[in-house]
Amino acid sequence: MQTINIGDVSIVYSVEQRPRRKYVAIEIVAHNQINVLIPPSFDHLEVESWLRREAGWVLKQLHTQSPTGILPAKHFANGEQFWFQGNLFPLAIAYQPVSTALVELGNAQLHVVLPSDFRLNPSNEPIRRALITWYAEQAREQLPERIEAFGPIVGAWPTRLKISDYKSRWGSCSHDGTIAFNWRIIQAPLFAMDYVVVHELTHRIHHGHGPAFHAAIQAILPNAAERRQWFKQHAPDLRW
Ligand SMILES: [Zn+2]
Known part of the structure; x- marks a missing residue:
């Protein structure tokens, strides 16, 4: 295990040679912990400079992907x-x-x-x-109430409500009007969870994430940015 500091992020990494690999790849092991998979032709000593060169991409992967490797971000131990x-x-x-x-x-x-x-x-x-x-049961019980609270304000309702096990997204709204929420949002405080509810309900009216979409949300939740921030800040701890 080695550590590399990229900006203010400290990443712990191990290196593994894979005989059939053609390119260098990373595997996310846990929060800010990766396994670098290298082809036989790639020198171990080059890994650090490769990570520095690809820093932007590596950080993006760490933010958008959930751990897939051996060590989970959570250990599911007593007291955790x-x-x-x-x-x-x-x-x-x-x-x-x-x-x-x-x-x-x-x-x-x-x-x-x-x-x-x-x-x-x-x-x-x-x-x-x-x-x-x-x-997921808690989410299934509580989300209909939040939809009832915000439906009349947004002026839109889902045709169908689903609770999903998404890895990275918090919710989705499909063309047929089905709104799906990641059960993980029930971990958040109500003020943050409501942002996801209003976000998806607003998609029933505005499909993309353009200025009209954001203006509509802002009119209902003036502190929308603060609510989103809670998810950004706690995402690594919510994805398990
Ligand atoms: Zn959206």
Whole structure:
């Protein structure tokens, strides 16, 4: 593992030679941690200057892609903090004779109860899956209320509402009027989540992201930039 500083970002990287590669590539391992994949003809000592040369592109990848490699951005360990509606809750993992995983918010903790035999499972994937199911349920319960609150103000409604597991986008609005929200937005405080709701509802009227689109949002949410900023600032912690 080596560290390189690009601007004010510190990136931890490892280098791996891949026999069949023709070009240098990167694999995102965790937040600001990458694996540089190099072809056999590429000198290890060239990696640092390659990273400096491609800094703009590398930073963009780190911002737009979620970790795909071995180490997840979250470890799903006891006490690890998870966002829910703008508050951080520590994870409390327990194993009990239950048939399916249960997730519950209580006593300022996010409780995950797993079937006893999962204790021997070395992977944290069952915890991640249980959490995703729970967050998606919360999103499915709460987003219709926000649409009811903002629909009359925007003057538009979705024809269909979907909760999706997008890796990088927070929401989408398709031509048939279906609005999909990433379940991950339920991690955000209401003031930030409402920005995504208004953004997608406004797409029912203005399709692109032109001046008319932004003016329409600004008229409803004067501090839209501040609301977006919350997502920009916390994105790495929300994408798991
Ligand atoms: Zn948009």
